[in-house]
Amino acid sequence: MLEDRRVLLIVAGGIAAYKTLDLIRRLRERGARVRCVMTAAARQFVTPLSLSALTGDKVYDDLFSLTDEAEMGHIQLSRDADLLVVAPATANILARMAHGLADDLATTVLLATDAPVLVAPAMNVRMWDHPATRANMAVLRDRGVAVVGPDEGDMACGEYGPGRMAEPQAILAAIAGHPRKAGAGPDAVSGPGPLAGRRALVTSGPTHEAIDPVRYIANHSSGKQGHAIAAALARLGAAVTLVSGPVRVPDPPGVTVVAVDSARAMLAACQAVLPVDVAVCAAAVADWGVADRAPQKLKKAPGQETLTLTLTRNPDILATVAAPGPARPRLVVGFAAETEHLLEHAREKRARKGCDWIVANDVGAATGTFGGDRNTVHVIGTEGVEAWPPLTKAAVAERLAARIAEALAEDAS
Structure with a gap:
């Protein structure tokens, strides 16, 4: 881009x-x-x-x-x-x-x-x-x-x-994420397909919350689903900015990638991209960060058996992006990674965050969702719950991108 x-x-x-x-x-x-x-x-x-x-x-x-x-x-x-x-x-x-x-x-x-x-x-x-x-x-x-x-x-x-x-x-x-000046060469926010002229923000991967210069708090998110969504939106013609935590999957072609580490850095990068037409918050953002990051590597004292860390609440990226205001995207899609009471917790999250859709998926250890290549999701919106069959993450991304294109087309008509 x-x-x-x-x-x-x-x-x-x-x-x-x-x-x-x-x-x-x-x-x-x-x-x-x-x-x-x-x-x-x-x-x-x-x-x-x-x-x-x-x-x-x-x-x-x-x-x-x-x-x-x-x-x-x-x-x-x-x-x-x-x-x-x-x-x-x-x-x-x-x-x-x-x-x-x-x-x-x-x-x-x-x-x-x-x-x-x-x-x-x-x-x-x-x-x-x-x-x-x-x-x-x-x-x-x-x-x-x-x-x-x-x-x-x-x-x-x-x-x-x-x-x-x-x-x-x-x-x-x-x-x-900024459009080119009119008449200044190829349009950075246009391309072939139903999302031509649309701008999209996608978050992906985990965040790393530093404890000291060598240790951090993280989770098992691989970024495969978020990266696949960014690629699918780009294939439909959108100008996509992908804000990604540390991952090992390759950058999707035709997508602007902004690499970040922490939740606060991810929020700042997302706010810098706004306004966009659609935001898909697929990243597994750490809810908590260390209140006082140690400036040097923490060393074990002789006889020490425990270590106490004070955690502080990280900023809520999905709720911030979905908050009412002139920069709010037309469509905000969140993800709910749950290990129990999937639909109940996902519905509650959608209401609490103020997003339009929630894509709920079970990430329990037995499912193999975190780090795997397949996903089983439920899309929750104003019209109820849509249960999708087990699919590859690439197929989930294609199907979700098509749904986004339809929704934005209806919104414009």
């Missing part, structure tokens, strides 16, 4: 600028072409040489370059790109964007563009919460600027809260 995508990355002056180096690497690995514009402040955190080495292109930072501006280079930069990405998007550059200022190359390019714009805010928590920043963000959103993040966590200034720039994998997912 990123093959030959033309991304103009605008790097502003924040400590999170170092993350853009990883973002560029990930974009290039997936076939995107990346150019960089730097603000003057950005040079305090990363060097033009680093950005140039990773992009394989010149880095632009001077509005008054005699060579570039002889041909109106700032106009050409903005017109050549399918998507402009500002990362990190500091409070300063967001304010200048909101007020239409063009006092350096970065803001001039942003004002001159007709391409979509995506920003990844990064700043101190109090700057993010300030009424001026809130007002600026409201203006930019009203103008159609897409936003990924910010995340909550520890900051370089020593404070804690929202304001950390989204991780590169979440920004990558937002870029992959």
Whole structure:
């Protein structure tokens, strides 16, 4: 989905600028072409040489370059790109964007563009919460600027809260899920089939919740079912982003894959992809994570026989995606992996999470569902329960994708 995508990355002056180096690497690995514009402040955190080495292109930072501006280079930069990405998007550059200022190359390019714009805010928590920043963000959103993040966590200034720039994998997912500029080559969200022009989000695999640098809490999910669903939706023409926990199954062809480890990283990647037409949450997300991850490997003390871990509730990805609001997909499909009282627990989960369908499957040890190639599912929706016969996971995926295509077609008619 990123093959030959033309991304103009605008790097502003924040400590999170170092993350853009990883973002560029990930974009290039997936076939995107990346150019960089730097603000003057950005040079305090990363060097033009680093950005140039990773992009394989010149880095632009001077509005008054005699060579570039002889041909109106700032106009050409903005017109050549399918998507402009500002990362990190500091409070300063967001304010200048909101007020239409063009006092350096970065803001001039942003004002001159007709391409979509995506920003990844990064700043101190109090700057993010300030009424001026809130007002600026409201203006930019009203103008159609897409936003990924910010995340909550520890900051370089020593404070804690929202304001950390989204991780590169979440920004990558937002870029992959963003439609190309009209007339900018092959349409990234179109293809042959009944789901042509539709965008889909699929989650797959387990999550790993770190205990210390070498141990984690996980489950036996293989990712086979979620990956098969992503592939089936892509074959019907959808532009699919697959957010996957650690798995050993190969990436499906024609699908943008965002690899994550933890439940929190999976949620951030999913939110970066929204809005989409359909979300299928097939991942086996850990309900609990370790409250205080040990910074070093936990060692056994002499005579120690027990270890106590304090667990904390992980974010609810399915409920978050299904929550009412402008970003809610038209169709949200969840999975219920149960070992007893299958239908009772699945119905209750559907009501609690607010999703449209629940695909219930028995994952008890005797079924061989986790890690196996076959599955027996019940699809629970507003019209009741539909019991499917035992099928391969590929067949379940094909049948579910066809049902999704029918539902979206009915919704559009």
